[in-house]
Amino acid sequence: MTKAQKVITEGAGLDRFKFIDEIIKEHGKDPESLIPVLIDIQEESGYISPEVQKMTAQKLEVPTSRVHSVVSFYSYFSTEPQGDHTIGLCMGTACYAKGAGAVLEELKEELNLEEGETSEDGTFSLSVRRCLGACAMAPVMMVDDKVYGNLTPDGLPEILEEYRG
Numbered sequence: 078m079t080k081a082q083k084v085i086t087e088g089a090g091l092d093r094f095k096f097i098d099e100i101i102k103e104h105g106k107d108p109e110s111l112i113p114v115l116i117d118i119q120e121e122s123g124y125i126s127p128e129v130q131k132m133t134a135q136k137l138e139v140p141t142s143r144v145h146s147v148v149s150f151y152s153y154f155s156t157e158p159q160g161d162h163t164i165g166l167c168m169g170t171a172c173y174a175k176g177a178g179a180v181l182e183e184l185k186e187e188l189n190l191e192e193g194e195t196s197e198d199g200t201f202s203l204s205v206r207r208c209l210g211a212c213a214m215a216p217v218m219m220v221d222d223k224v225y226g227n228l229t230p231d232g233l234p235e236i237l238e239e240y241r242g
Contacts, residue, residue, distance in 0.1 A: 097129065097133055111137060123155070125156060162201050165219045166206065168205045168206065169208035184203060187233055
């Protein structure tokens, strides 16, 4: 069971959202603390479901639409459960020009995933990013917080093996 699945399925009813109260207590009930609160919620649960967005809005006394706007605007936030390891492949201009398309196709094949999907075992989530800011090392991907540059399709199995079970 992934971290996100554990947090969301533990407990019953509103008790499973107790972690939101603790996070808000840490940051204060100020609507200006919305982004730091959402960051901590994402860290705790792995994603921010529509139900969690609604609860957060109620507890911070802001419109649900404001919470949803922030969650949908920033690519850091996810509204779907994520795998234990998040892979973000850069498809910015430099990366694309240096072969990121071929790397993406190999990732899809290796992981049996499409962009935006999470593996059935909850190990990997695959996303495409517009720029990771490491153009000199293009093509680039991040796995969790670790950056891998100068990628080739042939080098992917070795990288992925570091994160497999």
